[in-house]
Amino acid sequence: MHNFTPPCLDTTLRLDELGLTAIGQHHTSRHLTVLCLITDGNADCPECQAPGRVRSTRIRRLVHPPIGLTAVTLAIRIRTYACLSCDRRWSQSPSKAWWAARSFLGPHVCGL
Numbered sequence: 787m788h789n790f791t792p793p794c795l796d797t798t799l800r801l802d803e804l805g806l807t808a809i810g811q812h813h814t815s816r817h818l819t820v821l822c823l824i825t826d827g828n829a830d831c832p833e834c835q836a837p838g839r840v841r842s843t844r845i846r847r848l849v850h851p852p853i854g855l856t857a858v859t860l861a862i863r864i865r866t867y868a869c870l871s872c873d874r875r876w877s878q879s880p881s882k883a884w885w886a887a888r889s890f891l892g893p894h895v896c897g898l
């Protein structure tokens with residue numbers, strides 16, 4: 787007999803290998819959009835290592851291979867931080883997700 791676990795987009799779409807975690811989904815009849823956060827983001831200031839404060843967010847999209855007849859897009863929420871100590875501003879880098887996606891999803895993966 788199989789050991790079933792609760793459904794999990796992180797496992798089904800291999801998001802954990804991309805350094806991402808799903809926080810929401812929008813599903814129409816032929817298209818699934820998964821809202822993701824970067825899990826390994828370091829929020830410390832690269833200049834003085836003080837903790838950064840989230841200043842804003844933006845969305846970058848990554849096309850994921852389809853599941854059956856359903857197209858899948860990852861909408862990755864990227865945080866921009868500000869340092870309260872030295873006023874430096876920086877953003878999370880989704881580069882790990884892009885490189886990991888190319889390595890296990892293939893060259894047809896592309897950002898939008």
Ligand SMILES: [Zn+2]
Pocket residue numbers: 831832833834835836869870871872873874
């Ligand atoms: Zn700083």
